[in-house]
Amino acid sequence: MMMARLVRVMRIFLCGDVMTGRGIDQALPHPCDPRLHERYVQSAIDYVRMAEEANQPIPTPVDFPYIWGAALQELERVRPDASIINLETSITRSDAYVAKGINYRMSPENADCLVAAGVDCCLLGNNHVLDWGRAGLLETLATLDSLQIKTAGAGRDAVQASAPAILADTDAGRALVFSFASKTSGVPRHWAATHDRAGVNFLPAFSDATVAAIAALVAAVRRENDAVVVSLHWGPNWGYDIPEEQRWFAHELIDRADISIVHGHSSHHAKSIEVYKNRLILYGCGDFLNDYEGIKGHGEFRPDLAVMYIADLGPGSDLFALELVPLQIRGFQLIQTANSDVAWLRQTLDRESRQFGTCVGTAPGGRLALSWPTM
Template identity: 60%
Template sequence: MKKNEAVTLFLAGDVMPGRGIDQILPHSVDPILYEPYVRDARDYVRLAEQVNGPFDKPVEPGYIWGDALAVLADVRPDLRIINLETSITTSSEYWLKGINYRMHPENSGVLTAAGIDCCVLANNHVLDWGHGGLVETLQTLEREGIQQAGAGRSRARASLPAIFEVPGKGRVLVFAYGSTTSGIPREWAAAPESPGINLLPDLSIATAEEIGKTVAEVRQPGDIVVVSIHWGGNWGYGIPEEQRRFARLLIDGAGADLIHGHSSHHVKGIEVYRNKLILYGCGDFLNDYEGISGHEQFRADLTLMYFPRLS
């Protein structure tokens, strides 16, 4: 059988176009916040302007990507996959958890401006504005023709992968999971008849085996399998042994070709295991932290664009 030509992916870590970023876009939600210290999302805009100077608002959707759009145009990846860490909604049903991200559905052009193909949603912010906010997020992505993985209107739908047919290069399957180690409330897990995310019970051998069964039900010969996981804390370069073990189990037993890890606000280590790439923490790609100080030693102001070639 003829081997398919290599597929080039664009992978990014956490993309958070809510809160302050939403406020500089053409259609902003109510700026009210329920954080311990900040009650108005526009305060994050003011903090950023104090550091980098004022700018005209509102901005065009592509503005927030900066130089990344030119890089994407130059590399021309076959698929563009991000961890979308915000709810796309006007819902006011907030989850009492300290930090709540949302972006107005009419600002979804920020995703199409970058040609995003797949949004991973199994993270600790997609349900910040309740189940209604998640459903509106799903509806918005469907309207824009953007596939998603890791959340759904039921447990069965939340566990489904995003499936892409790349002309002349075969299929790419994106499975997405969230771990409570990233701060995801257990109550956010999708139920048989109610919306939620695809939450891992743990990082055990048994869980890896279950993922392997799920992959085997869908995978066809020649498919490329990406497993995306939101796990771990926000700061620190250390990689827990349970993450390393679990990632390797997914490669050895579940047929994963690439592990797309995220949650850390900064870039973490990369491992090549049996010629398969493990990205333990891709770092934040877009956020509204410009005016916030602290943790400078981790250089969270630096971002990486990952362009693996898989075949």
């Protein structure tokens, strides 16, 4: 159950990877050319067909709110001050694809689906935002700007790519959101933005020097009462292991840069959660939307289960409460989760999080809640 706002609280909605390209783009009203450059699939329409064969017919074309499904009611219920997603899709009709095996894009005309969910910020520091080259990235930035959706993690040059999105200018302060793309998630070094070239805010290493650089970036723009989110696209797609270097890096960001939330993503499934010095660390948020229905393999990780993370931050940016809302991707839409799947997710996240002293328990309405020892 979310806490009543009896004290000054900033409420932030976070999730993992949102992939509105390929099959989902084809299901929306204004799809791109469906031709793909993958080894096994040559048309994005095939992803629609596979999803329908696996689950149910999709009433194409769907309207923009359709893909968010049950998440819209949850967002209306919790009314976050800031809604943040990791957009792993280029918004472009460019044909200048990068030969990398998998390329995600949706048409600029379909980007209104992001408005339908009230998205405040799209994180672009990831390994798919340049799938259609720098022309695709520039069109992505222009489209999101026209929709008044803020971005972080990529830009027309290094200055823009490293700048934070500034959200939720409320009585509780602002939310500053920094986004970084780590080479550990498959981001090539040459995607890095430079002083005269568009690209991502590239994270070269989990090192003292990197922590110091991030601390300096934060200090240059931070005001009193600001909450700071550092969003990291890091690590592989599958597996629950948390490398020691990731945990060290997250702790150092909190210790030396006073980060409020470390927001990790890249894994296709939810991973463990830690609260360190009353600050939230999400090691992997999993996919929030994808077109994987009907694709075989890795079923033991349940990539069809999506999670909404609703974080309440109090004075000093300490974590007051974290609610997790389990959902399921079915028919390219987020739907309510069966009780058995909620139980599986709770047991899995609780098992993985207990190594860090946090516990995941049940909450009313088929939701979950985090508990942790307070300092």
